[in-house]
Amino acid sequence: MTDTTWQEDAGRDLVRSFGDRMALFVRGEGSHLFDDAGRRYLDFLAGIAVDSLGHAHPVFVDAVSRQAATLAHVSNYFATPPQLALAARLKRLAGTGPEGRVYFGNSGAEANEAAFKLARLHGGSARPRILTLKGGFHGRTMGTLALTGKPALQADFLPMTPGVEHIDATIEALEAALDDRVAAVLVEPIQGEAGVVELPEGYLTAARRLTEASGSLLIIDEIQTGAGRTGEWFAFQRAGIVPDAITLAKGMGGGFPIGALVTFGHASDLFFPGTHGSTFGGNALATAVAGAVLDEIERADLVQNAAARGEQLRAGITGLGSPLVGGIRGAGLLLGVALTHPVAKAVVAAAQEHGLIVNAANDDTIRLAPPLTIGDAEVNEFLALFDASLATVRDALILDETPDATPDTPAEVPA
Ligand SMILES: *Cc1c(COP(=O)(O)O)cnc(C)c1O
Numbered sequence: 001m002t003d004t005t006w007q008e009d010a011g012r013d014l015v016r017s018f019g020d021r022m023a024l025f026v027r028g029e030g031s032h033l034f035d036d037a038g039r040r041y042l043d044f045l046a047g048i049a050v051d052s053l054g055h056a057h058p059v060f061v062d063a064v065s066r067q068a069a070t071l072a073h074v075s076n077y078f079a080t081p082p083q084l085a086l087a088a089r090l091k092r093l094a095g096t097g098p099e100g101r102v103y104f105g106n107s108g109a110e111a112n113e114a115a116f117k118l119a120r121l122h123g124g125s126a127r128p129r130i131l132t133l134k135g136g137f138h139g140r141t142m143g144t145l146a147l148t149g150k151p152a153l154q155a156d157f158l159p160m161t162p163g164v165e166h167i168d169a170t171i172e173a174l175e176a177a178l179d180d181r182v183a184a185v186l187v188e189p190i191q192g193e194a195g196v197v198e199l200p201e202g203y204l205t206a207a208r209r210l211t212e213a214s215g216s217l218l219i220i221d222e223i224q225t226g227a228g229r230t231g232e233w234f235a236f237q238r239a240g241i242v243p244d245a246i247t248l249a250k251g252m253g254g255g256f257p258i259g260a261l262v263t264f265g266h267a268s269d270l271f272f273p274g275t276h277g278s279t280f281g282g283n284a285l286a287t288a289v290a291g292a293v294l295d296e297i298e299r300a301d302l303v304q305n306a307a308a309r310g311e312q313l314r315a316g317i318t319g320l321g322s323p324l325v326g327g328i329r330g331a332g333l334l335l336g337v338a339l340t341h342p343v344a345k346a347v348v349a350a351a352q353e354h355g356l357i358v359n360a361a362n363d364d365t366i367r368l369a370p371p372l373t374i375g376d377a378e379v380n381e382f383l384a385l386f387d388a389s390l391a392t393v394r395d396a397l398i399l400d401e402t403p404d405a406t407p408d409t410p411a412e413v414p415a
Helices: 006-013 060-070 081-094 108-122 140-146 149-155 170-179 203-214 234-239 267-268 284-298 303-319 344-354 374-398
Strands: 025-029 032-035 041-042 101-103 129-133 165-169 184-188 217-221 245-248 259-263 325-331 335-337 361-362 367-369
Touching: 006 041, 041 060, 041 374, 081 101, 081 259, 101 108, 101 140, 108 129, 108 140, 108 217, 108 259, 140 149, 165 170, 170 203, 203 217, 203 234, 217 361, 234 335, 259 267, 284 303, 303 325, 303 335, 303 361, 344 361, 344 367, 344 374
Parallel strands: 129 165, 129 184, 184 217, 217 245
Antiparallel strands: 025 032, 032 041, 101 259, 245 259, 325 335, 335 367, 361 367
């Protein structure tokens, strides 16, 4: 990088599947990011619900450096202490009991690929069907893209892996679709990429009852909602059900790439030697860092903090009284601010100008997913910056009399 700008370098050298990069960040500290010009931003996206402890947290830094200096990788021919400790911790936090098992991968998509194979192992040829929800997001690899309920993302990559059906997110649709040819139902407890969309009341309880009756697995995609983000360790726990499996990634590594499939009960017996694998998955470095991140979430009671700060943010955003805010969805620190006009991209741009990073989950939803470590200072800083950003957009808009621009098809954002 000598006589070209970073935008030119990015435009020339990086894959074009992401749009133009919005900033060049060079450093992070706590809940703040710093760009190449030294400008400071409050980070209320946290790398898409990934940086649970914020940036450069001493626990994260210490775990990476210590484990890198001890043992990083040996392959899955061998076990390592951090891997065993993390598996045991995930079983405890998820409440699997002794029969639970953990598969480690390196991303959300890999966790869901493992879940897909788990479903096939359970279903065999007698149960070729897998049900997921319209609008749901489960990844972009060829297997997980079939699970993802967004036809626009699939269109250029047909044909999809067969057997997957996308149904409406209603209990009636699930009841109508389930039979003894369904291997598994895979759902997000809150649809993050769709714009922080909650399931209908009672959905998970009904899904558990109905899948038990049909002999199908119930798999919960907790990749975005897990590791404390929604004010529970895992969002399914609010429904008081026991699933057959959950998938994890994003927040569990606090910025270190890692994913996991955690199985319960009978589902833990499905994989047998030779049926799945990963070279990097669950290596000592990744599992040591994730273990330290989860340890800090427990020690500092960040699950409780996520719940409390989420309430504080909801009240604060409502209290701004902006005509652009129509409502707030989500739980804990995974919030979707519903806008009354399809101006989410303009709000994101205005926020960045004001020194705030947020995300447009679609045309009329702002997604907030700050670090779980935020306190009063960050909440207040956010409210001031968000208020200013909304005001900038409002001033630029000629608001018509009907503040109800119908939300149209959500824009697809890279995830
Ligand atoms: C992000 C996400 C994925 C995919 O994770 P990657 O690490 O990007 O592969 C899958 N499911 C959900 C619910 C997600 O939010």
